[in-house]
Amino acid sequence: METLSENKCFGGMQGVYRHASDVCKCDMTFGLFLPAEAEDGPVPVLWYLWGLTCTHENAMVKAGAQQWAAEQGIALVFPDTSPRGEGVADHEMYNLGQGAGFYVNATEAPWAAHYRMWDYVAEELPRVIVNNFAVDEERQAITGHSMGGHGALTIAMAYPGRFASVSAFAPITHPSQSDWAKKPIHAYLGEGNVDWTRHDACLSLRANGFNGPMLIDQGTGDQFIDSLMPEALAAAITETRHPAIFRMQGGYDHSYFFVSTFMEDHVAFHAEALYG
Amino acid sequence: METLSENKCFGGMQGVYRHASDVCKCDMTFGLFLPAEAEDGPVPVLWYLWGLTCTHENAMVKAGAQQWAAEQGIALVFPDTSPRGEGVADHEMYNLGQGAGFYVNATEAPWAAHYRMWDYVAEELPRVIVNNFAVDEERQAITGHSMGGHGALTIAMAYPGRFASVSAFAPITHPSQSDWAKKPIHAYLGEGNVDWTRHDACLSLRANGFNGPMLIDQGTGDQFIDSLMPEALAAAITETRHPAIFRMQGGYDHSYFFVSTFMEDHVAFHAEALYG
Numbered sequence: 149m150e151t152l153s154e155n156k157c158f159g160g161m162q163g164v165y166r167h168a169s170d171v172c173k174c175d176m177t178f179g180l181f182l183p184a185e186a187e188d189g190p191v192p193v194l195w196y197l198w199g200l201t202c203t204h205e206n207a208m209v210k211a212g213a214q215q216w217a218a219e220q221g222i223a224l225v226f227p228d229t230s231p232r233g234e235g236v237a238d239h240e241m242y243n244l245g246q247g248a249g250f251y252v253n254a255t256e257a258p259w260a261a262h263y264r265m266w267d268y269v270a271e272e273l274p275r276v277i278v279n280n281f282a283v284d285e286e287r288q289a290i291t292g293h294s295m296g297g298h299g300a301l302t303i304a305m306a307y308p309g310r311f312a313s314v315s316a317f318a319p320i321t322h323p324s325q326s327d328w329a330k331k332p333i334h335a336y337l338g339e340g341n342v343d344w345t346r347h348d349a350c351l352s353l354r355a356n357g358f359n360g361p362m363l364i365d366q367g368t369g370d371q372f373i374d375s376l377m378p379e380a381l382a383a384a385i386t387e388t389r390h391p392a393i394f395r396m397q398g399g400y401d402h403s404y405f406f407v408s409t410f411m412e413d414h415v416a417f418h419a420e421a422l423y424g
Numbered sequence: 425m426e427t428l429s430e431n432k433c434f435g436g437m438q439g440v441y442r443h444a445s446d447v448c449k450c451d452m453t454f455g456l457f458l459p460a461e462a463e464d465g466p467v468p469v470l471w472y473l474w475g476l477t478c479t480h481e482n483a484m485v486k487a488g489a490q491q492w493a494a495e496q497g498i499a500l501v502f503p504d505t506s507p508r509g510e511g512v513a514d515h516e517m518y519n520l521g522q523g524a525g526f527y528v529n530a531t532e533a534p535w536a537a538h539y540r541m542w543d544y545v546a547e548e549l550p551r552v553i554v555n556n557f558a559v560d561e562e563r564q565a566i567t568g569h570s571m572g573g574h575g576a577l578t579i580a581m582a583y584p585g586r587f588a589s590v591s592a593f594a595p596i597t598h599p600s601q602s603d604w605a606k607k608p609i610h611a612y613l614g615e616g617n618v619d620w621t622r623h624d625a626c627l628s629l630r631a632n633g634f635n636g637p638m639l640i641d642q643g644t645g646d647q648f649i650d651s652l653m654p655e656a657l658a659a660a661i662t663e664t665r666h667p668a669i670f671r672m673q674g675g676y677d678h679s680y681f682f683v684s685t686f687m688e689d690h691v692a693f694h695a696e697a698l699y700g
Contacts, residue, residue, distance in 0.1 A: 368665040383659055393671045396669075396670075399667070
């Protein structure tokens with residue numbers, strides 16, 4: 149593993165690291181924030197999955213999460229959103245290919261060779277983090293924005309007991325019913341082959357539940373709101389009587405300005421679950 | 425108007441008053457908490473509408489609201505939930521008759537003579553309060569529990585601009601589709617005569633909207649949850665893209681223990697809107 153940068157940040161360290169991924173069969177880069185408390189032993193960790201077009205860097209730079217994580221003594225992991233590099237397939241659409249891994253293990257050509265972001269985020273990267281840094285694998289939580297909210301919700305529900313809590317900012321909630329997300333997932337997995345109970349947060353919640361608290365923020369002024377389908381997740385939460393906080397935030401759009409506004413609340417929400 | 429009791433409470437005064445109601449054509453009793461700030465001039469007011477079987481007294485005694493209202497300098501009004509007295513019709517069912525006014529103006533026998541709780545709470549009592557106490561009619565907010573949540577939501581939406589904010593604890597959200605609430609409302613208004621756009625919070629939100637923030641708390645362990653239909657209100661909020669906080673509170677039931685647990689949050693929520 150190669151250290152690309154390390155910068156002191158809110159009393160802790162913001163690092164960027166590159167490693168050869170067995171799962172994605174390419175080099176992968178991730179960001180990791182460790183609070184000062186990590187010098188004394190393993191700390192809880194909050195996974196941050198990001199959205200279309202983003203790299204490991206966007207959330208690390210724009211979301212303002214480190215200040216709140218430092219306050220709570222929590223590490224933050226910022227994975228990339230897709231495999232990268234010259235030999236990795238891509239597409240001219242921004243919602244397919246590099247920057248748009250959708251947190252699935254592709255089975256279809258030309259994607260199957262590298263696009264295994266489910267296994268990367270849920271299996272390989274956790275081992276890399278726990279083996280190399282002072283992070284406590286018994287105290288994990290997960291969040292994400294947009295496509296990353298989809299990833300956070302679906303992965304959280306697929307690994308019962310791993311995550312103490314889950315949250316999302318403007319998540320893609322119901323990709324089986326939303327062309328914007330359904331088309332790329334069809335491209336990766338093959339139309340008709342998708343296990344939507346695994347890859348659709350609404351269906352997964354109805355089928356699997358989630359054994360912990362959930363926090364969702366959605367801006368009412370979000371330009372993608374019709375494709376995100378917050379109403380479908382609200383229905384799944386309320387119809388299954390699942391404990392959750394669902395907030396429709398008046399006037400906010402899909403941007404990092406929205407995300408950073410409510411970041412403090414999300415970090416505090418996860419801290420309560422991680423230390424509870 | 426007659427003063428039944430006045431007790432100093434959190435630096436302010438908890439009073440109980442009785443007056444002859446022109447609208448209900450009987451004596452009506454209400455509770456009013458005034459914070460210490462009311463000695464210096466009119467203060468903002470939060471209306472508290474209560475649920476089936478309750479009088480003006482239940483919320484006043486069990487909800488623990490005065491401490492938070494005192495902290496925020498806000499008055500609280502606790503109206504009764506129906507007309508009362510010997511000449512007032514009643515029924516053996518707990519969800520019809522005395523203690524179960526449902527915040528409508530009855531048109532059917534034997535209810536029409538006294539059961540005009542919509543006009544009482546939305547028209548007559550506000551004038552009584554503003555004319556007799558240091559309460560600022562330009563700064564009002566409204567909340568309620570169960571049947572009172574239904575009242576708070578429907579009245580708030582029917583008077584655009586009057587209430588800065590609305591909240592509810594385990595509200596009856598969609599009485600047009602819930603027998604528990606539909607049957608008594610049919611008894612009061614006549615089946616086929618109900619203006620459900622006025623008396624169903626989900627339909628009113630879709631038709632009228634509400635020009636302010638909204639906070640809903642619902643316990644997942646609520647014994648009446650299937651009749652309350654939180655999923656219908658969550659759908660109305662998310663499908664209309666209305667700013668709101670909707671919380672499914674894990675394990676809480678329908679009782680005052682649930683209400684009092686989240687009272688601080690509700691009073692703080694209204695204070696932010698009233699002073700904003």
